[in-house]
Amino acid sequence: MNMSIITTIKNIFRFYGEGFKNMKVGKTLWGIIGIKIILFFVIIKWLFFPNILKEHFHTDQERSDYILNQLTQGK
Amino acid sequence: MEEHLVDWSRAQFALTALYHWLFVPLTLGLSFIIAIMETIYVKTGNTVWKEISKFWMTLFAINFAIGLATGIIMEFEFGTNWSNYAWIVGDIFGAPLAIEGIMAFFMESTFFAIMFFGWDKVSKKMHLLSTWLVAIGSNLSALWILVANGWMQNPVGMVFNPDTARFEMNRFFDVLFNPNAYSKFLHTVGSGYVMGALFVVGISAWYLLKNKEGVKAKKSMVVGATFGLITSIFLIFTGDEAAHQVALNQPSKLAAMEGLYDGHRRAGIVAIGQLNPDKKIGDTQEEFLWSLEIPQALSILGFHDANAFVPGINELVYGDTDEHHIESASDKIAKGKIAIESLKAYKKAKKEADPLAAEKSLAQFRAYEKYFGYGYLENPEDIIPPVALTFYSFHIMVGLGTWFFALFFFLLYFAMVGKIEKQRMLLRLAVLSIPLGYLAGELGWVVAEVGRQPWAIFEMLPVGMATSQISTTAVQTTFWLFAVIFTGLLIAEIRIMLKQIQIGMGEH
Numbered sequence: 406m407n408m409s410i411i412t413t414i415k416n417i418f419r420f421y422g423e424g425f426k427n428m429k430v431g432k433t434l435w436g437i438i439g440i441k442i443i444l445f446f447v448i449i450k451w452l453f454f455p456n457i458l459k460e461h462f463h464t465d466q467e468r469s470d471y472i473l474n475q476l477t478q479g480k
Numbered sequence: 481m482e483e484h485l486v487d488w489s490r491a492q493f494a495l496t497a498l499y500h501w502l503f504v505p506l507t508l509g510l511s512f513i514i515a516i517m518e519t520i521y522v523k524t525g526n527t528v529w530k531e532i533s534k535f536w537m538t539l540f541a542i543n544f545a546i547g548l549a550t551g552i553i554m555e556f557e558f559g560t561n562w563s564n565y566a567w568i569v570g571d572i573f574g575a576p577l578a579i580e581g582i583m584a585f586f587m588e589s590t591f592f593a594i595m596f597f598g599w600d601k602v603s604k605k606m607h608l609l610s611t612w613l614v615a616i617g618s619n620l621s622a623l624w625i626l627v628a629n630g631w632m633q634n635p636v637g638m639v640f641n642p643d644t645a646r647f648e649m650n651r652f653f654d655v656l657f658n659p660n661a662y663s664k665f666l667h668t669v670g671s672g673y674v675m676g677a678l679f680v681v682g683i684s685a686w687y688l689l690k691n692k693e694g695v696k697a698k699k700s701m702v703v704g705a706t707f708g709l710i711t712s713i714f715l716i717f718t719g720d721e722a723a724h725q726v727a728l729n730q731p732s733k734l735a736a737m738e739g740l741y742d743g744h745r746r747a748g749i750v751a752i753g754q755l756n757p758d759k760k761i762g763d764t765q766e767e768f769l770w771s772l773e774i775p776q777a778l779s780i781l782g783f784h785d786a787n788a789f790v791p792g793i794n795e796l797v798y799g800d801t802d803e804h805h806i807e808s809a810s811d812k813i814a815k816g817k818i819a820i821e822s823l824k825a826y827k828k829a830k831k832e833a834d835p836l837a838a839e840k841s842l843a844q845f846r847a848y849e850k851y852f853g854y855g856y857l858e859n860p861e862d863i864i865p866p867v868a869l870t871f872y873s874f875h876i877m878v879g880l881g882t883w884f885f886a887l888f889f890f891l892l893y894f895a896m897v898g899k900i901e902k903q904r905m906l907l908r909l910a911v912l913s914i915p916l917g918y919l920a921g922e923l924g925w926v927v928a929e930v931g932r933q934p935w936a937i938f939e940m941l942p943v944g945m946a947t948s949q950i951s952t953t954a955v956q957t958t959f960w961l962f963a964v965i966f967t968g969l970l971i972a973e974i975r976i977m978l979k980q981i982q983i984g985m986g987e988h
Contacts, residue, residue, distance in 0.1 A: 413505060419597075420593075420597060421593060421597065423597070423601075424593065424596065424598075426598025430538060430541070430542065430976065431541065431596070433976065434541060434542060434545035434546075434976075435545070437545060437546060437969075437972060438545050438548055438549075438957065440776060441549060443971070444928065444965065445549055445552060445553065445556075446552075449553070449556065449958075450556055451650065451962070453556075453560075453954070453957070453958050453961070454556035454557070454560045454958075455559070455560060456559035456560065456563070457559065457560055457563040457948050457950065458491070458559075458563045458566075458567055459559070461872060465644070468567060469567075469644045469645050469646070472564055472567050472568065472645040473642075473645045473823070473827055475564055476645060476820070476823065476945065477608070477820060477823050477824035478824075
């Protein structure tokens with residue numbers, strides 16, 4: 406049973422490994438995907454897009470109170 | 481709230497959404513066309529179809545890879561630029577977006593790998609199944625996004641919790657089967673199918689004009705034009721249903737789409753026309769400088785009744801309580817302000833631990849709740865979206881859709897009678913129609929989203945109240961940052977695709 410699971414996992418790794426190895430245009434595409442993921446998730450998200458409510462308030466109650474204030478006092 | 485900040489936040493969201501939509505429709509449409517091509521290969525055993533499938537799969541992969549994660553930027557924007565909105569709708573959007581994420585990740589990524597790496601490694605049938613599942617998975621992902629968008633256009637199945645300031649979902653199936661959501665889903669994926677077909681016939685036409693890849697290009701042309709013709713008809717029916725839902729739930733959008741200022745029975749549709757730029761709400765000037773109208777068509781298409789009354793901008797703004805029971809916007813604004821004051825009183829009573837006062841305020845809030853969003857508007861005219869942008873976007877989109885139908889019809893006819901190579905003008909038009917397909921799709925979104933203004937959630941929350949209080953400069957900076965990044969991605973996509981197309985259908 407354990408051997409068959411290991412063999413299956415090995416086959417999956419081999420399947421992906423050979424697939425990546427034999428790619429042509431795919432290598433360029435994976436390069437673009439890699440750069441994009443770093444750009445989006447590390448640089449843009451981290452530097453420019455904080456979650457305002459999560460960052461400024463500690464609890465959901467505080468967040469609710471803030472939004473209710475916005476809705477009832479106007480901006 | 482600074483008007484500038486709201487405008488820049490909207491512009492940034494529009495920019496990212498429009499760029500994202502450059503990549504999505506091809507994924508939706510081309511995936512099904514590839515699945516059909518591969519099915520023909522499996523059924524006939526003809527390896528030419530395998531090569532054709534692999535070629536289009538390569539272009540599909542380029543588009544998929546470049547477009548991947550461009551939608552995530554909009555989620556970043558929710559948390560930063562639209563934090564009020566994100567909080568208020570979090571309970572509604574959480575479920576559909578989580579299902580979308582799980583479905584997109586597991587279904588698409590698993591079967592995507594088999595589709596690309598699995599040729600000659602899994603059985604033909606398993607490979608074909610994977611290709612179909614990638615197509616179905618991509619389209620199901622779109623379903624959940626459009627369920628969320630449909631809810632914003634026609635909010636149903638929820639209750640506003642005045643303690644948490646959130647809309648809470650209390651009827652999941654009302655949200656899922658919201659008529660606005662499914663008509664929008666079908667029409668939107670339908671536009672993706674037409675885009676996929678335009679892409680296939682356009683590139684096949686280019687090969688035929690260059691006398692390259694004759695057999696494969698002709699076979700691709702037949703599949704693309706057939707798929708395009710069928711899905712164009714599908715698009716007409718789903719567009720009709722989408723417009724019917726707009727007529728029922730978003731009369732201000734319908735009036736703007738048609739440039740209809742004075743409502744009437746047996747209303748016609750302006751097939752083509754030029755809006756009078758000096759026309760103002762409430763004045764007596766003509767609506768159009770010139771126009772060609774189809775009599776009664778708007779009443780029939782909007783309400784499925786030739787005699788139906790279609791309200792115009794003037795009735796929606798100033799009301800028509802005697803004959804058609806349409807409340808004026810100023811009455812709605814006054815009631816909305818009562819709802820806001822009641823909510824404020826409820827909050828105060830809760831803070832002061834006064835249950836009787838809280839109960840009374842809450843009862844009053846519930847009585848006026850449906851006008852809540854109107855309380856934030858200043859002028860009755862604010863309920864009308866930009867008329868010219870909505871009108872022209874809608875009419876150009878419909879005109880292009882009609883052209884695509886004709887294009888697919890003639891391409892298929894000449895391909896079937898074996899004279900397609902001789903139709904040089906038609907082939908050139910097919911190539912030129914690729915960007916027009918993208919234009920039509922983008923205009924569709926302009927109609928949907930500009931036509932929804934001033935609301936972020938229709939009649940519940942105006943965009944001015946949905947935005948976060950952040951610096952306008954920060955939004956401007958990220959706007960230009962995204963403009964540069966997305967333009968770079970688009971250039972990369974076009975260059976890689978053109979290179980691959982020039983290599984030909986045999987090498988990938």
